[in-house]
Amino acid sequence: MGATTSSKSPPFDGNEDVTFDHFEILRAIGKGSFGKVCVVQKTDTKKMYAMKYMNKQKCVERNEVRNVFKELQIMQGLEHPFLVNLWYSFQDEEDMFMVVDLLLGGDLRYHLQQNVRFQEGTVKLFICELVLALDYLQSRHIIHRLMAVFPLLFFSEISSPTTFCWMSTRPYHIRSNTSANDIAHVFKTATVMYPAAWSPDMVSLIKKLLELNPEKRFSQLKDIQSFPYLSDVNWDAVLQKRIMPEFIPMKGRLNCDPAFELEEMILESKPLHKKKKRLAKKEKDTSKSNSSQASHLQKHLEMLQRDFIVFNREKVRPHHDSIQETMTKSGGMHREDNQNNHL
Template sequence: MGANTSSKPPVFDENEEVTFDHFEILRAIGKGSFGKVCIVQKNDTKKMYAMKYMNKQKCVERNEVRNVFKELQIMQGLEHPFLVNLWYSFQDEEDMFMVVDLLLGGDLRYHLQQNVRFQEGTVKLFICELALALDYLQGRHIIHRDMKPDNILLDDHGHVHITDFNIATILTKGMQVTTIAGTKPYMAPEMFNSTKSTGYSFAVDWWSLGITAYELLRGRRPYHIRSNTSTNEIAHVFRTATVMYPAAWSKEMMSLLKKKGRLNCDPTFELEEMILESKPLHKKKKRLAKKEKDTNKSCSSQGCRLQKHLESLQRDFIVFNREKMRRHHNEIQENITLTQTKDPEEEDNQNNNL
């Protein structure tokens, strides 16, 4: 197979920074406009995660660097059982990496596309769990702004987790948000009417949750709004549309965990990553080594400008390690406990000696 093949995993110092080398790439599971997602296993703990990696050059070219940094800033301060939590963030010359909880139950959009009709009791459970997550976010002054079935993942026990904080925002105390952001069919009416004097707040996430719950129960949304529907048309829909509420929701039995045991995603992503992908992960080391050799070559003014942006990104990127943060927190707690449980007699003897 090759000189590097070994049955023994490499040994890593727990105090060193986590990098791409700490993980084994298992398979690709999804892709976006400039980011891709794969399943990875950490070499030392054997724990599995989802790893999102974003091409730096594409992020710079599409002016998405600020959004990525904001997402990292928000996610490193969050930890909740019904969120997709960030564990590590790191970078190399080509990509930025975010390692998060691995959830193999698929997103709710996938299940809707498979014609799953959720029981009312199941949707109630989802609403309770999502409400706890939104309440947690609100307590930290965060508006998600993109609540929809696509951004709600199931774990293998059928519990829901909110993901994708790419357009989330932190609400300054006493202020309202005025920028329009989100997915039109799930956006609250006030988001379309926001101005500098009248904005919106946390209520928009609860509206989106209501639209999502309706869609899960009926298989379609309450309003006929699409991503290409104009703002004027949307305003007309909100003024004139009558939401239909069935006398009895469907009783059809459809188990949430029916597909448990296999990955609920499109397997073509795997083929794209390994066959069609121009810069696959498994060839990264060779590619970066070659790139290093070419750094001394002259570049055009446009290329040099891009290089300056990439260097700025490299410098400002937020590195995060939840594992290390937890160890540090546990050490502090242990020291506090030791101090509090110290023998009073021993303390008196020490004072006498002094």
């Protein structure tokens, strides 16, 4: 995508709305069915972010506008150290944009594909961080749809239709179109096999999370905190990121698939780095289609334009809340200060 946007960004006035013009586009790092993600730098603060952009026409054609709006509405009200937090949302004629925290370490799937094998201490820390994030979401009455299916999605590898060995991918072979009955059947009939190298305490914790009986299954923060395997965890230290993880992704390298960058440069019909020139040319083109199909699409695009939720976290919260305040908002989970500071 090159190193910059197609033309120099204008000076930024703190009172004006944040727009596409206020970011320098650095590179593409991911994509979805109708949205893509790139690394950007805000020109006034020089802060780095991830920017997700979704094509409006594709979104309308696939009937996804409502889902996008719901995602924006939810993310505006959330802020937590272990969530990808929304900073800005805005739109232009072609796309909707969501600017969020940039996490340069890559995702777990990528590292597993690179044959990284996480030590148990690292997994233990991941569990604690996930627990705190899920507790925060639960306090806001939000359930992530993946977590609703299974709370720990980053360990297992399917070895047969009904037997699962915990190694590298997901524990259950479930797709987005899998019916609820089929999911229930998988949960009831699947046998999970645990590696011999795993400690008995870790296996016990996973079994509690996979318990079929909801009365016995761990479902709250207090369940996890009281479990002997995690009794030495300083939860305040985890939340404040004072625990040094055993695995730290390599700096100075791209921890994602570089194919996204090549695809954006070569295959994308409307590349982001050429947006300004493209929109400027579009404004000069006065020809309009009179077909009923084009008219119907235009009506929906106009409604999307009107109802889109613009957001700027800096205006909503001029001063950053401390980690401790964030923790209090999530319901409070403080432990005694004399606990160990390690996992």
